[in-house]
Amino acid sequence: MALTDLAETEVLRIPQDFPPGPLFTIPPILATLRDDRPLCPVVMPSGNRLWLVTRYADVRLVMHDPRFSRDLVFAGAPRMAGDDLTSVEGSLFNMEGDDHAHLRSVLGAYFTRRTADGWRVTTERHAHDLVDRLERAGPAGSVDLVTSFSEPLVARFATELMGIDNDEHARAQVQIRRQLDLSGTPEQIRAATAAVAALAEELVDRADGHTPGRSGGPVGTLAQAAREGTISRREAVGTTGLLLMNVTDPLVPPLTVGTMTLLLHDDQLAACRRDPRLWPEAAREVLRYHNNGITNFPRVALEDIDLHGIRVSKGEGVITSTLAAAHDPREFADPGVFDLRRTEKGSVFFGAGTHFCLGSVLAQVVVATAYAVLFARLPGLRLAVAPHTVEKADDSFFACPATLPVTW
């Protein structure tokens, strides 16, 4: 049975049929699908029908198996809502095979453990500065953690990493949110993708003119490789656009909803405060528990593939949910329990296989360092409102509070 033959009643709609659980937890329907419909037809806002994969083992299979391709740079490719970052030529994210491996090794030269350690120091400095400001303003009433800590911290990270100023970051953020907005029209999404590409082009030009050697951050690394001819200019620009997305939005939710979840788990928070070596565990558990977004971006089947007795036909789109996988009881004991001492090592929440997140170590360092500074400096930090009244940001692809009123 092809996806197109299915009756409308058999197909779930993303995002309407996937409301989140309480306190920004995983949409309960994902657990039902994982048990009863491990390969479930869904319709995206683009109108495309895709197979949704929710089990840990299946998500890893799709991400490892080269018969499922991330190269969606062709007309009519499966899309979320429109021609978003998956339509961009030259982006690492959208490539496969040797070209992908080569570009990844070039960019990987920046994303080392040593670089991530350097970011620990930088993040500490920025987090202390932001808390200084909070303290100067004083806890008169309440303060919004999103606008006074999570977003400015991520903005400082993004501007330094990408070599952009605050205005450019603000512009990028608006366009990237439009690109990822599941309620956006195809025209809005296409225009946002073009705007991100234009900024990426500017950044590569700038790095080309001014950054000698490989010390100029990831954009400098890409620009230099393009200059030397080991990658194409299109790859440098496409991948810079991808990085703009990665540094802008995915870090704000764990800093915000993660802080809220830690505040709701006093005993675990107290354990981290007593032993700061636990902050990286806290970051990992937040990223598992609240893993970004209902789904990841689509892939396309390059040939007919049978899974759970269902045929995924060549050309059909498949979409994984690392959120569902990170809550699969086949892999994680009591997955609905927030437990930073859990020992399972599965890290599917950063993907798997050849497209495994290049920034995973860096992201964990930034999140863990931010928690360490915030909770050490403000020992009385607490929510200023009842947790159930905290609302989701409308324009966010991720499960992120619009505002998080706190006091201390």
Ligand code: HEM
């Ligand atoms: C908490 C934050 C983050 C999460 C949860 C996350 C998650 C992911 C996931 C799941 C993928 C694989 C998607 C797929 O195969 O379909 C991915 C890819 C990627 N991520 Fe991250 N990411 C985060 C932050 C970052 C940061 C901060 C950077 C860089 C500064 C980054 C750079 C990348 C890159 C370059 C890829 C593409 C790799 C490739 O296609 O070979 N990510 N990320």
